[in-house]
Amino acid sequence: MWDLNKVNSYIENEIEENSSLEYKGGKSLDLSIDKNKSELCKDISAFANSNGGIIIYGISEFNLKEKAHLPEKLSPVDGRIVTKERIEQILQTNIKPKIKDIKINPIRINEANLETIYIIEIPRSFTAHQSLDKKYYRRYNFESVPMEDYEIRDTMNRNVSAKLNQPIKKESIIFNKLKREINLPIEILNSSEAIAREIFSFITLKLKNASLTKNAENFIRLPQAEENEIRFQATNDNIKIYPNTQLKCGEFSFEIINQPAQICLKHIIMGNNIEKTFFHIHLDINKDEIEFTDLTY
Structure with a gap:
C-alpha cells in the first residue's frame, strides 16, 4: 500500500x-x-x-x-x-x-x-x-x-508456446573404440515458430561399467541423490532459443570400463512458455557396438 x-x-x-x-x-x-x-x-x-x-x-x-x-x-x-x-x-x-x-x-x-x-x-x-x-x-x-x-x-511472442526437442541420434554419438571413450552431445532444438524463454534443465545419469570423465560445460554437478545416479543442473536459467534453432549445451564424455556397459540419460527441460519436457535415452554397449534406444514418450 x-x-x-x-x-x-x-x-x-x-x-x-x-x-x-x-x-x-x-x-x-x-x-x-x-x-x-x-x-x-x-x-x-x-x-x-x-x-x-x-x-x-x-x-x-x-x-x-x-x-x-x-x-x-x-x-x-x-x-x-x-x-x-x-x-x-x-x-x-x-x-x-x-x-x-x-x-x-x-x-x-x-x-x-x-x-x-x-x-x-x-x-x-x-x-x-x-x-x-x-x-x-x-x-x-x-x-x-x-x-x-x-x-x-x-x-x-511472449505468450506463445514453444516446442522443444532433444535431437540426440545414434549418428551424433562419437565412440572412440581405441580409447574406449563415448562423447554424448547435449542439444536442444526449438522446432516451433515461437521463442522459447528462460530455459533451464536437469540431467540424471545412471552408469553401468562406465565412468564419467567430462561434464557438459553448461551444467554443474549436484550432490548425489540416489545410488548410482549422477545429477546435473543447467548453470544458466535465462536462455532463449529462437525459432527453428538448435542450441548445443556441451557434451558428456564417458570411459567404458568393461562390457557390456550401459549409459542412461534423463533430461528434463522447463521454461517460461513451454510445457515441462522429458527425454530419456539408453546406450547399451556390447562388443564395441552401441545400441541406441530412445525411451522418450
Whole structure:
C-alpha cells in the first residue's frame, strides 16, 4: 500500500533508479505540453515492453554527477489540474494496444489536492505496445530506448508456446573404440515458430561399467541423490532459443570400463512458455557396438 511515508522512505534511503524504477519531477506531468504527453506514453509503454516497473511522478533527482539517479526531494503536481482520470485517458488513448492492469496511485500531500504525487505501477505485458509517436520502446538501464525489430517480435511472442526437442541420434554419438571413450552431445532444438524463454534443465545419469570423465560445460554437478545416479543442473536459467534453432549445451564424455556397459540419460527441460519436457535415452554397449534406444514418450 502506497502512502506518503513510503514515498519519503525512497528519498531517505536513497533508493537508486534502475531498470524497473524511475523518478520524475512534477513538471513532467504538465500534460498541456505535447512533449510531456509523448514522454508519458513512451515511458509507460517501455516498462510494459520490458519487465514492468514503477514510475514515481513527484520526486526530483539530484543534478550532481556523483548522485545521479538518486531521489533528492518531493516535487509534486497540482492534483486539481493533473487528475488520475486525465492520466488514464492519455494512456488508454495513445498507447496501442491498451496496457491492461496499470495502477495509478495518487498520494495527496494535503486534502485540497493542491500537491499530489502519482505512483504508476506498470505490469510486464505479453505483447508489444506502440507509443504515441508510433514507435516501440523498452527499458535499458535508466532510459527508455527504441526497440529493434527482433525485440518487438520477441515481445509479441511472449505468450506463445514453444516446442522443444532433444535431437540426440545414434549418428551424433562419437565412440572412440581405441580409447574406449563415448562423447554424448547435449542439444536442444526449438522446432516451433515461437521463442522459447528462460530455459533451464536437469540431467540424471545412471552408469553401468562406465565412468564419467567430462561434464557438459553448461551444467554443474549436484550432490548425489540416489545410488548410482549422477545429477546435473543447467548453470544458466535465462536462455532463449529462437525459432527453428538448435542450441548445443556441451557434451558428456564417458570411459567404458568393461562390457557390456550401459549409459542412461534423463533430461528434463522447463521454461517460461513451454510445457515441462522429458527425454530419456539408453546406450547399451556390447562388443564395441552401441545400441541406441530412445525411451522418450
